Amino acid sequence: MPQPVAAPARAPKHRDFKQVLARSTPPAIPSPTRPTIQPAIARGPAPFATPAVARPAEAVALRPWEAQPNADFRRRIAEAERSAEHREEGYALRNPVSGALGRYQFVPAALRDIGWMDASGGWTTAAQRLGVTDEGSFLASPAAQEAAMSAFLARQETILDRGGTLSQVGVTITALDGGSITLTEGAMVAAAHRRGAGMLARYLVHRRDTPDAPLTPAQRSAFESVESRLRGFADLAYVSERPGNRMMARRGGPAA
Template sequence: MTSATAPRTAAPAAPSPAQPATRAPATRAPKHRDFKETLARSTPPARPGPAQAARPAPVVQPAVARGPAPTPTPAVAVATAPAPGAMQAPALRPWEGLSNADFRQRIAEAERSAEHARDGYGLRNASSGALGRYQILPLALRDIGWMDASGAWTEAASRHGATDEESFLANPAAQEAAMSAFLARQETILDRNGSLAAAGTTITGLDGREIRLTEGALVAAAHRRGGGMLARYLAHRTETPDAPLTPAQRSAFASIEARLQSFGEVAYASERPGNRMMARRPGTAG
């Protein structure tokens, strides 16, 4: 309900059907590229700073066509010489590294050959005919099959490079091989005549002192005077110690006793092929 005094507001006139209504023009938003151009015009160009001015422009490497990968070269071990002043292990002498090396050295010392040139390998006894470092007699060389009855050197000796006296004296390896064969032969002889069974026992010497018998000492005594003379000595000292001796017998027995006494503490291992794994020490029974 309206008041009588309130002025009336005229209603908007309806558009005429003959005159179309006009619309206000719409505002167009600026495009993105227009914004970039405007920003570029309003922003001054950038000037390089001191650090950027000093930095060189990156160098663009031209593209290079790559071929197949090269075949790797295998590494080769190159032997280098020892440094100057470096200590080197001394070379082994012919008997060192062999079985019973200490025993062999003691035999050479007892024969007085070790004090000669070339450790006595070139030594020849003009009076007895004993040869080399261990002063092996021609009789012993025949016993081990290195010489025949006429004194000619056999095939067994030539296999070790010994075809005559000169080649034997010039060949330390041949002399060591002959020594091994000689020791093995003496063991066999002492085993057969019962002398080896005395190892581990004690006898009374010619001067009344006790002598402890070992296998090495018995073999060393046989090297000096032969297995037969050693057996006669043992029989005299154990069975007939009061029996008289000729000067020759006493001299032979005295040389045997010297070997038994000086080799009593020298370790010895059997040189016989079947017994080489049995290292026998001083004081052990055979």
């Protein structure tokens, strides 16, 4: 009886070589660590800086004369009178020698001229409407003094206009020292404030008609005081304080 033929040996399966392969393969050498590269991110244009919001400026309180017409003119009057150097901007000042009152150094004659004081020295209804009943209340009220100044300037304008003095605005005269002075309205009003409209008129007549006529020491002193104002206020703009003239100026018409 023939002997059975042995089956050929079976080839090992692939998995049988895994362990062998693992033993025969050298271990992998790790590569140097590289930083992780992030993908590029598209960027838009840089945003505009948010503008800082400006805070509204705090309102600066005006000093009493700064809220009035001809504020610079009024300031210079007070400086010329030396009242601005005193406490409370000179509003509380009473000149112990002349008795002149306040920032603009009103003498009784000036207050009578504008109707604020009567012949006996009492304060009139015009003053009382602004709370002024005596010297103390006048000195305590800048508003009343500014109102009195407006009335005084308007009064001087009227006097100078009626006397023909304002018609000389723009005329150049020869001063006592031989220099030249060109007349302006504000400067003439300032001179009238200091020495009165009558003295200003006499000065102008002297310089125009009789410049070589001799002067007494008192006349020369008065005329020099007038010239000081004519020169010291020549550069200041001035607008009429007369109500009718202010209205015409706002309308663009000529001043009366």
